[in-house]
Amino acid sequence: MTHTPDSARATERSTALLTDKYELTMLEAALRDGTAARRVTCEVFARRLPNERRYGVVAGTDRALHAVRDFRFNEEQIAELDFLEEGTKQYLRDYRFSGQIDGYREGELYFPNSPLLTVHGTFGECVILETVLLSIMNSDSAVASAASRMVTAADGRPIIEMGSRRTHEYAAVTAARAAYLAGFSATSNMEAGFRYGIPVSGTAAHAWTLSHINEDGTPNEEAAFRSQIESLGVDTVLLVDTYDITKGVETAVRVAGPQLGGVRIDSGDLGAVTRRVRKQLDDLGNHNTQIVVSSDLDEFAIAGLRGDPVDVYGVGTSVVTGSGAPTAGMVYKIVEVEGHPVAKRSSSKRSQAGAKQSLRTYRSTGVAVEEVVFPYGEAAPDTGSLSAREITIPLMRDGEIVPGLASLEESRTYLAEARKTLPWEGLALTRDEPAVPTRMVGFKA
Amino acid sequence: MTHTPDSARATERSTALLTDKYELTMLEAALRDGTAARRVTCEVFARRLPNERRYGVVAGTDRALHAVRDFRFNEEQIAELDFLEEGTKQYLRDYRFSGQIDGYREGELYFPNSPLLTVHGTFGECVILETVLLSIMNSDSAVASAASRMVTAADGRPIIEMGSRRTHEYAAVTAARAAYLAGFSATSNMEAGFRYGIPVSGTAAHAWTLSHINEDGTPNEEAAFRSQIESLGVDTVLLVDTYDITKGVETAVRVAGPQLGGVRIDSGDLGAVTRRVRKQLDDLGNHNTQIVVSSDLDEFAIAGLRGDPVDVYGVGTSVVTGSGAPTAGMVYKIVEVEGHPVAKRSSSKRSQAGAKQSLRTYRSTGVAVEEVVFPYGEAAPDTGSLSAREITIPLMRDGEIVPGLASLEESRTYLAEARKTLPWEGLALTRDEPAVPTRMVGFKA
Structure with missing residues (x-):
């Protein structure tokens, strides 16, 4: 880049x-x-x-x-x-x-x-x-003013800006820039990477998992995970909350092994869920697998997760709209x-x-x-x-x-x-x- | 255009x-x-x-x-x-x-x-x-969703979109389009006029009046009004609230005469001020001079002015930011x-x-x-x-x-x-x- x-x-x-x-x-x-x-x-x-x-x-x-x-x-x-x-x-x-x-x-x-x-x-x-x-x-x-508060709230943990879809298509590009200026680690936006040299990050959406079904239409989360790992390596981040989070984590670890980079959780009570998932990952021996959370996070939600086992925050709507x-x-x-x-x-x-x-x-x-x-x-x-x-x-x-x-x-x-x-x-x-x-x-x- | x-x-x-x-x-x-x-x-x-x-x-x-x-x-x-x-x-x-x-x-x-x-x-x-x-x-x-509520609140009176300065420079252009779609009458944004054929409107800012001072630095509102009328005609809208509104209206009518297009008020308790200004204009014989109001209007403020002698609303921040x-x-x-x-x-x-x-x-x-x-x-x-x-x-x-x-x-x-x-x-x-x-x-x- x-x-x-x-x-x-x-x-x-x-x-x-x-x-x-x-x-x-x-x-x-x-x-x-x-x-x-x-x-x-x-x-x-x-x-x-x-x-x-x-x-x-x-x-x-x-x-x-x-x-x-x-x-x-x-x-x-x-x-x-x-x-x-x-x-x-x-x-x-x-x-x-x-x-x-x-x-x-x-x-x-x-x-x-x-x-x-x-x-x-x-x-x-x-x-x-x-x-x-x-x-x-x-x-x-x-x-930048909103993003800076989020950076403080995250207390040293990285935040990825992923709000392009919630603001004007060109405002998205400059919002990525402003968030990076304020201390965010990366953006999901390709044009921002292209234009401003900001690190760009991203793995997969629910659509990825949902597109992997069996012939009879039943879900095949494992196929989605396998394919993602084949393409992006075991250090990728797998999105584990499409169906059942506990089963998703289990499948992710079974497919990726102990080197799995991370799991992303995009819904639910993130505090409770991340504690449960951290324990599950540790019990499975995946101590180095990170937990990435997203889902309408703002500075208050980020601060509220300070005591929980979150490794990376993904922030969208709230940062590109200046959080109020x-x-x-x-x-x-x-x-x-x-x-x-x-x-x-x-x-x-x-x-x-x-x-x-x-x-x-x-x-x-x-x-x-x-x-x-x-x-x-x-x-x-x-x-x-x-x-x-x-x-x-x-x-x-x-x-x-x-x-x-x-x-x-x-x-x-x-x-x-x-x-x-x-x-x-x-x-x-x-x-x-x-x-x-x-x-x-x-x-x- | x-x-x-x-x-x-x-x-x-x-x-x-x-x-x-x-x-x-x-x-x-x-x-x-x-x-x-x-x-x-x-x-x-x-x-x-x-x-x-x-x-x-x-x-x-x-x-x-x-x-x-x-x-x-x-x-x-x-x-x-x-x-x-x-x-x-x-x-x-x-x-x-x-x-x-x-x-x-x-x-x-x-x-x-x-x-x-x-x-x-x-x-x-x-x-x-x-x-x-x-x-x-x-x-x-x-x-458009915010603008549509404003259009309803305005109850048939025209609204001009003037919020370009409060949003991303290209979001401003498409916001003007969306507001027009929702029923706004015009925009202040030149590029939106150029690109989408929307009527573009605008007259003068406080900077105009403030730039007209005497040699000793004292204000000369009259010079500003005279010059604006000379350039834009008596049917222009004069901004009358730079110094004292009552004196501003008096000066505006003295300079422009009974054909003055309108006066704009951009501050104060708009209900009380417009009632006072309407009376003043009528007393001076300027029954056809319109009253244009702006100043952080949203759909609620617009609705709140429904019973007041407002002829045109100018709306900025609230419409381009989707009013919350x-x-x-x-x-x-x-x-x-x-x-x-x-x-x-x-x-x-x-x-x-x-x-x-x-x-x-x-x-x-x-x-x-x-x-x-x-x-x-x-x-x-x-x-x-x-x-x-x-x-x-x-x-x-x-x-x-x-x-x-x-x-x-x-x-x-x-x-x-x-x-x-x-x-x-x-x-x-x-x-x-x-x-x-x-x-x-x-x-x-």
Whole structure:
């Protein structure tokens, strides 16, 4: 499995129409009245963490930067924009984002109001990026944030992502990526392996066992197991719950012998069943045969199995749908115009005006204390005796992705380390306040 | 905006790796042991409706059929499958689904255990379609099922889909399609307009108003409104809640005059605000200026505004995420092998073995009574005094999509009519039993 980087596939399909119409009508009006040339800063942030979670995980940054770089209109697309005047069409023909993006690296922890992406450019070039930036960041971060909780709940045991079938066919591919970033071990999705170099895993479904029947239509589980082993070797994982689990395990061991790689159980009370199956396997001498469980697992179910003899978790629906939070709820707001901070003022949807950057403070033990958000480009505030680390880094300069940004593997490792900086209660699955408070410092309005 | 049908874009990207690895390992084992050639039937169905809803809406059928037709492996993809032996790779090079698919048409109502797609072919050709079929049906049906409830709640008022930013960038495009199918009036998503011919709508965001400031940085809402009207005409919709809603409405009317198309309100207690704004508009003589509301609306919020002066709803997050049910939970199960009914037997995940088809019975008033599911290819059961309609129709024959299947517009109209056949309580938003019971008739096991 070789890794085909995003960049190699960028020309396949333009991202330019993954855009809301109002961005184009705003652009046209802005070109007419001159606003299009104003220097602005727009910001991606989330007002809150979904479901009162303790932290979020930034994901999608790499995809988002590539989408911005590849945001070009071809003639076929221009031809669709019959509601725009010629000047606007020409602007779009020439469009190429030439601004700067700073923000949180992929795999970084985030909290409410963390300035995840700070996009500097002209109003014209920034306004039309809203939809594609948010689509990517919201979907990828939703999956990674849920997946990260599952990884913690699994307490070191591997988790395989197998939720492709429960989400949009291309969302499945990027969900596999986000889950891997968050610490999952592998995915079932071939395209994700192809595109992102993620380990791909899988053996057999119930259809396999059910397709092996005798001439009279009666089940022949043994034939299915024999054939699978012949094809995949004895270290394969046999699905033992098509008919009767105890008989399935017995048959599996009889056919495969002591070297059987694993058995998968996809139904029932998984705690009780795995304890029984572990005992059965051990009694049969199959001490090294692993138990793989799947069946609507989420972080709570995974945690609930912590005391049971589970070796590998397979997780589907819950991870690809963000486990109750299918979107991260991030927004893209204009925060500065020609150096002046701006913000919507009506109602409860208030937010801090002004371009921002962040640092995070830590105790000497390495535990995170606070996220300090301060005006972009200003000196970092004094953090006293606490050590501080800059969270905001350059991501794009003059429309080019900054060289040397972390690979998917590096971001995965980074997140695994970053999780260790959370206060211990930050890894709890219960609903509560963000584990690390965010403080705005040095803003005038 | 011209309509580019799926078929014209089918060659852009192969669907072949939108597949779980186990489908390919099962295929290899099946080619080795001969199972690959067995005649089987697989079925797409849902064990239950999410969140105890009363009905579901079938969506994605057209996309799914195209994905099956275009399921081909190119050499670049074959090269990735280094875990397969040469014989399997050759099978995949030659792969072309040549079987039959019957099922529910797009826009049809469905209930638990409705046989939504019945796929007949060899085990080899059917087993590798699981992921792509389910991804499409699950994501599209989840959106359409949620959207349909919103359409009912809106009670005839138009709804614009504007949720692209809250879901995966390509899921956004198909979500727009599914919402339109369910009765939404338009989408904000350009690509959806381009690809499916859906009306696209949109005017301006808060960024537009916020970008219009005076030299000293103070707001200039009036300049923003003037410029928007100059560009889009007085029948545009002005977003009036950036600063103070009452002043915003006053400014909007002063600038646009009595012909102002509409005002949009995106925050606050929408019931109270719209009543106040309606009065203000009427007092100013703007009786024809519409009120457009958005801001985290779902079917319940829409219904809650039924008595308020709302003219158009804008719905984002909730519709693209299936309003609490981001996946329809459909599964793809083998139900027949060489004419023998098969089914998993362990645990609670039981389902009816055997290939199936359906009819729906109706009272003379046109109200649906029951879904009757019976063995595929057998005579329809007697429905007594009730009229009956066949729900299962041919969708694919010998690998080719059956000509003359409904267009998106036709399916949209079909669903609007089908909703009228639900018992009146079937349109309630409360949790309850399915509105139409499903009865299995004539199965032996």
